[in-house]
Amino acid sequence: MSGVSESGLCPACDSEECTVYRDCKPFNRVSLECLECGFFTYTQVAFNDLAYLNSVREDSDLPPLTTLKELTDDTTTEIISAWVASP
Numbered sequence: 320m321s322g323v324s325e326s327g328l329c330p331a332c333d334s335e336e337c338t339v340y341r342d343c344k345p346f347n348r349v350s351l352e353c354l355e356c357g358f359f360t361y362t363q364v365a366f367n368d369l370a371y372l373n374s375v376r377e378d379s380d381l382p383p384l385t386t387l388k389e390l391t392d393d394t395t396t397e398i399i400s401a402w403v404a405s406p
């Protein structure tokens with residue numbers, strides 16, 4: 320386990336019985352779980368589709384893409400794909 324777990328303040332009920340977990344491997348993500356009211360949040364792992372991505376690019380004054388950039392590293396692709404399949 321490469322991450323760090325710490326206590327935090329629940330944004331929903333102000334309880335201090337809230338666990339915050341941060342990890343940077345294989346990529347940055349954070350989760351939070353309140354042990355009193357049940358509130359939780361986590362990093363969602365997915366890929367945007369081309370249409371949505373191009374709408375965001377347009378808002379950022381970037382030219383539209385015709386295809387999504389291919390993932391080039393086999394190990395990274397395998398790790399990322401596992402997270403997308405089962406977050």
Ligand SMILES: [Zn+2]
Pocket residue numbers: 329330331332333334353354355356357358
């Ligand atoms: Zn709470």
